[in-house]
Amino acid sequence: xxxxxxxxxxxxxxxxxxxxxxxxxxxxxxxxxxxxxxxxxxxxxxxxxxxxxxxxxxxxxxxxxxxxxxxxxxxxxxxxxxxxxxxxxxxxxxxxxxxxxxxxxxxxxxxxxxxxxxxxxxxxxxxxxxxxxxxxxxxxxxxxxxxxxxxxxxxxxxxxxxxxxxxxxxxxxxxxxxxxxxxxxxxxxxxxxxxxxxxxxxxxxxxxxxxxxxxxxxxxxxxxxxxxxxxxxxxxxxxxxxxxxxxxxxxxxxxxxxxxxxxxxxxxxxxxxxxxxxxxxxxxxxxxxxxxxxxxxxxxxxxxxxxxxxxxxxxxxxxxxxxxxxxxxxxxxxxxxxxxxxxxxxxxxxxxxxxxxxxxxxxxxxxxxxxxxxxxxxxxxxxxxxxxxxxxxxxxxxxxxxxxxxxxxxxxxxxxxxxxxxxxxxxxxxxxxxxxxxxxxxxxxxxxxxxxxxxxxxxxxxxxxxxxxxxxxxxxxxxxxxxxxxxxxxxxxxxxxxxxxxxxxxxxxxxxxxxxxxxxxxxxxxxxxxxxxxxxxxxxxxxxxxxxxxxxxxxxxxxxxxxxxxxxxxxxxxxxxxxxxxxxxxxxxxxxxxxxxxxxxxxxxxxxxxxxxxxxxxxxxxxxxxxxxxxxxxxxxxxxxxxxxxxxxxxxxxxxxxxxxxxxxxxxxxxxxxxxxxxxxxxxxxxxxxxxxxxxxxxxxxxxxxxxxxxxxxxxxxxxxxxxxxxxxxxxxxxxxxxxxxxxxx
Numbered sequence: 001x002x003x004x005x006x007x008x009x010x011x012x013x014x015x016x017x018x019x020x021x022x023x024x025x026x027x028x029x030x031x032x033x034x035x036x037x038x039x040x041x042x043x044x045x046x047x048x049x050x051x052x053x054x055x056x057x058x059x060x061x062x063x064x065x066x067x068x069x070x071x072x073x074x075x076x077x078x079x080x081x082x083x084x085x086x087x088x089x090x091x092x093x094x095x096x097x098x099x100x101x102x103x104x105x106x107x108x109x110x111x112x113x114x115x116x117x118x119x120x121x122x123x124x125x126x127x128x129x130x131x132x133x134x135x136x137x138x139x140x141x142x143x144x145x146x147x148x149x150x151x152x153x154x155x156x157x158x159x160x161x162x163x164x165x166x167x168x169x170x171x172x173x174x175x176x177x178x179x180x181x182x183x184x185x186x187x188x189x190x191x192x193x194x195x196x197x198x199x200x201x202x203x204x205x206x207x208x209x210x211x212x213x214x215x216x217x218x219x220x221x222x223x224x225x226x227x228x229x230x231x232x233x234x235x236x237x238x239x240x241x242x243x244x245x246x247x248x249x250x251x252x253x254x255x256x257x258x259x260x261x262x263x264x265x266x267x268x269x270x271x272x273x274x275x276x277x278x279x280x281x282x283x284x285x286x287x288x289x290x291x292x293x294x295x296x297x298x299x300x301x302x303x304x305x306x307x308x309x310x311x312x313x314x315x316x317x318x319x320x321x322x323x324x325x326x327x328x329x330x331x332x333x334x335x336x337x338x339x340x341x342x343x344x345x346x347x348x349x350x351x352x353x354x355x356x357x358x359x360x361x362x363x364x365x366x367x368x369x370x371x372x373x374x375x376x377x378x379x380x381x382x383x384x385x386x387x388x389x390x391x392x393x394x395x396x397x398x399x400x401x402x403x404x405x406x407x408x409x410x411x412x413x414x415x416x417x418x419x420x421x422x423x424x425x426x427x428x429x430x431x432x433x434x435x436x437x438x439x440x441x442x443x444x445x446x447x448x449x450x451x452x453x454x455x456x457x458x459x460x461x462x463x464x465x466x467x468x469x470x471x472x473x474x475x476x477x478x479x480x481x482x483x484x485x486x487x488x489x490x491x492x493x494x495x496x497x498x499x500x501x502x503x504x505x506x507x508x509x510x511x512x513x514x515x516x517x518x519x520x521x522x523x524x525x526x527x528x529x530x531x532x533x534x535x536x537x538x539x540x541x542x543x544x545x546x547x548x549x550x551x552x553x554x555x556x557x558x559x560x561x562x563x564x565x566x567x568x569x570x571x572x573x574x575x576x577x578x579x580x581x582x583x584x585x586x587x588x589x590x591x592x593x594x595x596x597x598x599x600x601x602x603x604x605x606x607x608x609x610x611x612x613x614x615x616x617x618x619x620x621x622x623x624x625x626x627x628x629x630x631x632x633x634x635x636x637x638x639x640x641x642x643x644x645x646x647x648x649x650x651x652x653x654x655x656x657x658x659x660x661x662x663x664x665x666x667x668x669x670x671x672x673x674x675x676x677x678x679x680x681x682x683x684x685x686x687x688x689x690x691x692x693x694x695x696x697x698x699x700x701x702x703x704x705x706x707x708x709x710x711x712x713x714x715x716x717x718x719x720x721x722x723x724x725x726x727x728x729x730x731x732x733x734x735x736x737x738x739x740x741x742x743x744x745x746x
Contacts, residue, residue, distance in 0.1 A: 063489065064147040066262035066611035070230060071140055071270060073615055077623075078222050082132045085218065085630070086125050089211060092734040094121035115197070115204045123194055123208035124730070131215025134186045135277050139223055139270035142175035146269040146482055150261075150489035154507060157494065161506040162332040165341070168486045168510060169479060173323050176478030177316065179273050183280050184312050187212060191288075191306075202292035202305065206285070207543075213285035214730050217278035217723045220271070221629060224719050226622035227271035228712035229577045231263025234614045235711070236578060237585030239704050256589050258607040259614045261489050267711060268485040272521065275719055276478060279528045280471055282726055284308045286535040287464035289729070290371065290542075307364050308468050311389060314356040319475035322349040338513040339408065342480055346520070349473040350397045354390055357469065361386040371461045384457040385465060392466030392531060393473070395450040396524050399443045403523040406439045407668030409676040413439075418673040418699065425701035428670070432702050436666035443523060443661050447530050454531075460538035467531030470524065481521030487511045508675070522715055526660040529718030530653065536725035537649045543732035544642040551647070555640070559647020564655040566632065566648070570625050570720055571659065571713040577621035578708040581614060588613050629720050633728045641740030645728055653721045660717035667710020670702035 097117035149171030156163040190212055191205070198205040238256035287308040303310075322345055332341055365382035406413045413435050420431035450470075454462035471477075487510035494507045541549060551557055588610055637645045677699050728735070 062258050062607050062611075063150060063261050063265070063493075064144075066258065066607070066615075067143055067147050067265040067270075069611065070227075070262060070266050070615045070618075071143060073619055074222065074226050074266075074622075075136060077619060078132075078136070078219060081222070081626075082129065082215075082218075086128055089128055089214075089730065090121045090125045092731050093124050094118055096733045096737050115201060119197070120204060120208055123197070124211040126211070127190055127194075127209055128211035128215040130186060130190060131212035131217075131281060132219050133215075134182055135216040135219035135223075135274045138179040138182045138277050139219070139274040141178055142273040142482065143265050143270040145171055145175050145178075146265050146486050146489075149486050150265075151493055153486055153490035153510070154493045154503070157490065157503045157506045157510075161334060161338070161509065164490070164506055164510060165332050165338060168483050168490065170323075171486055172482030173475075173479040175269065175273065175482045176475040177319070179277055179478060180280065180312070180316055180319075180475045183216070183277050184309060184316070187281055187284060188306075188309055206288045206292040210285050210289060210726070210730055213278070213282040214723075214726045216274070216281045217719060217726050218630070220274035220278040221626055221716070221719045221723055222622055223271040223274040224267070224716050225574060225625055225712070226618050227263065227267035228708075228715060229574065229581055229621050230614050230618035231260070231267035232708045232711040233578045233581030233618060234259035234263045234585055234610070235707050236582040236704055237589065237614075239700060240582060240586050256585050256610050257492065258605075259585065259610040261492050262611055263614065264485040264488050267715075269482055272481055272525075272715070273478070275525060275715065276471070276474055276481075276521075278719065278722060279467075279525060279532055280312070280474060282536065282722055283464055283467040283471060283528065283532045284312065285726075286532055286539055287461060287468060289539045290459075290461040290464055290535065301366065303364050304366060304369065307360070307385075308465065310360045310364050311357065311465070311468055311472055314360050315353060315472035316475060318349055318352045318356050319473055319479075321352060322473075322476050323479065338509060339410065342483075342513060342517055343404070345476055345480060346397065346400055346473075349476045350393060353393055353473050357389045357393065357472070358386055361389070371458055378459050380458045380461075385462065388454040388458050388462035388465045389469035389472070391450045391453045392469030392528075395446040395466070396470035396473075396527055398446040399523040399527045400520045402439065402442045402446075403520040403665065403668075406435060406665040407672055409672045414669045414672050414676060417669050417702070418676045421673070421677065421695050421698035421702075423698075424694070425698040428673075428698045428702040429705060432666040432670050432673075432706065435669055436662045439665040440658055440661045443527065444658070447527055447657070450531065451534065460535050460542075463531055463538070464535035467528050467535060470528040470531065474524070477521055477524055480517040484511075484517050484521075487513070508678075511675070522664045522710070523661070525715065526657060526664070526718045529722050530657045533649070533653050533721040533725040536722070536729050537646065537653070540642075540649065540725065540729045540732050541646055543729060544646075544736045546642055546646060549643070549646050549650075553643065555644040556647040559636070559640075559644040559649075560651040562636075563648035563651025563653075566628070566652045567656040567659050567717055567720060570628055570716065571663075573625040573628065574713045574716060575708050577618070577625075578712050581617040581621060584613055584617050585610060625716070629723055630727065633724050634731070637728060637731060637735035637739045639739075639741050642732070642735045645735065645739075649721075649725050649728060652724060656717040656721045660714050663709040663714030663717070667706030667714065670699070670706035671710075674699040674703045 094117050100117045103116055149167065153164050153167045153171070156167040187209070191209060194205055194208055198208070234256055238260050288305070291305055291307075325345075325348060332338060361382050365385060368379060368381045370377040371380050405411050408414060409418070417428060417431045417435060420427040450466050451463060454466040456462075458465065487507065491504065491507035491511040494504045549556055551560060592606055592609075632648070633645060636648050674696070677696055
């Protein structure tokens with residue numbers, strides 16, 4: 001295990017600003033620390049520990065303040081966008097029938113009359129605003145929970161690794177259940193409120209509800225992109241400060257490290273929360289839109305229509321049972337039991353959810369019903385829909401196993417990457433890239449099989465339900481995903497506060513397991529995003545009244561190659577933004593290190609300025625990639641028509657899916673390979689000493705390159721494809737009526 005340096009009483013005295021002789025008087029030391037009454041009685045005689053606890057509390061306070069400040073700054077920009085885009089939705093929706101107040105024949109059932117265009121525009125705008133607000137609220141509350149849990153996990157590490165694990169896992173569980181419950185509750189309320197006006201007009205009702213998913217996904221875009229740029233720029237900046245010869249440890253007296261810890265919360269808690277919220281509500285909305293033109297609507301069977309919501313409700317009960325098993329019946333006594341404990345959570349939740357899906361399908365669905373299948377009706381039995389949801393659930397589990405295999409240091413891929421560091425950084429990077437390319441194979445096959453099975457049984461409705469099945473245990477998935485940054489922050493606080501070797505060994509073990517759980521969560525996100533986007537594309541084709549999508553026609557093929565290019569353009573923007581913000585961070589840290597006494601620890605770093613630098617730079621850098629995603633469907637649909645837009649959606653889906661998986665796994669493998677070497681697992685690392693060895697420097701190079709891949713570009717791809725598809729579906733009536741302006745001119 002790595003050797004940590006615990007501050008001596010002499011160094012603490014210098015930092016507190018009084019002579020070493022003052023330590024002979026414990027009361028003098030206590031008067032400089034403050035808040036003596038809150039320290040447990042058994043520790044009141046340990047002046048050193050009291051100081052460390054006090055310092056830990058201050059570090060935690062800085063992280064909480066920095067994360068809150070970033071989110072409030074981001075939400076100011078997002079608020080302006082939300083209002084502007086809501087006005088755009090109102091104008092585009094209403095203009096389809098020129099803000100008509102008269103009921104007109106419905107698209108799929110001309111014998112029925114649909115509500116006026118003005119009403120649809122109003123309700124769509126309201127649902128968009130509600131989705132945006134719920135997404136922001138879920139991400140913010142999750143971030144607040146995580147930032148307060150960081151220091152608590154560190155403190156629990158003094159009592160044992162089991163206590164620390166429970167503190168981190170339970171905190172992540174609260175975030176997961178909060179997000180899922182918020183999304184489900186608000187969506188159910190919106191449906192019932194809108195139903196008071198629309199009645200049994202299912203088509204109009206769920207067209208209006210579509211805005212809810214668009215609102216959630218649009219907020220996720222800025223949370224993921226802005227938070228990802230912030231986090232990885234600060235992380236890379238902190239590493240570069242050490243690499244540029246500043247001669248200070250990465251996690252001690254480095255002003256950029258606090259900004260890095262803040263970034264973990266805003267990107268992996270608030271950003272990931274908004275992202276999964278978007279997938280969650282979009283898959284529900286996609287299923288509801290497709291189902292609105294099936295026999296569910298004709299038979300006025302509201303329970304069957306709410307089948308997607310019932311699946312999500314069953315998921316909450318299953319995840320609650322799984323969480324009780326993890327925190328109340330499972331005892332962890334050593335660090336080797338952490339990863340198996342997390343794996344058991346995923347397996348247990350998947351098995352229980354399979355049974356839950358069968359129960360809901362048997363109770364809520366009729367024995368047979370018809371669904372819409374590109375202009376025709378398809379007969380579906382309830383057991384077939386159970387298979388659709390189940391295949392999505394188990395495809396997600398396969399993706400999770402693949403993510404664990406490629407990112408955990410218990411398996412050969414990470415060990416091979418670590419061994420490649422024996423040569424130099426070049427071989428490390430080559431091995432990591434090769435492993436990333438190879439890691440795409442099995443997840444793609446899992447997604448392809450789930451698409452084939454679900455479409456064969458229930459067409460696009462089956463694909464939407466497969467996506468919802470993949471997300472049905474997302475409360476447990478989010479708990480494990482949030483566990484990662486909480487553990488990472490706990491390890492950082494323990495190191496910066498100078499906690500004992502024993503505490504830091506425990507928090508580092510929690511952090512290493514968190515890297516794997518985070519990679520699994522990202523795999524779930526992109527897998528569900530692919531299925532959701534495909535279902536949304538099908539719904540878009542139906543809404544836009546496209547009879548066939550022929551890839552051999554020039555319009556569609558041009559759309560395909562342009563759509564396949566967009567993820568590369570988007571990735572270029574985000575990667576360059578990380579580098580740009582990281583350089584600004586390095587400049588600020590080097591400025592501070594020139595202050596006399598800072599390197600020696602006599603003066604404290606100015607963490608707030610580093611947080612401010614990263615905040616301002618990342619907020620400005622998130623606008624161009626966000627605009628690319630939001631503007632592209634509007635331009636293509638308005639000027640080139642729905643056929644080309646369908647090609648753009650398909651091309652971006654295929655391209656982004658491959659790139660996202662490739663970005664996730666090498667980043668996690670490089671990070672865990674570094675930790676594997678730091679822990680002294682390799683013979684050369686033990687001989688050379690982890691901090692000064694060439695082996696570790698090579699590992700740091702790979703980890704630094706992988707950071708923006710796994711933390712910024714990769715997680716943003718799933719939002720790119722979901723948001724473009726959802727936005728296209730939202731404006732499909734407008735594009736069908738007025739789109740293709742250039743085509744009409746030429």
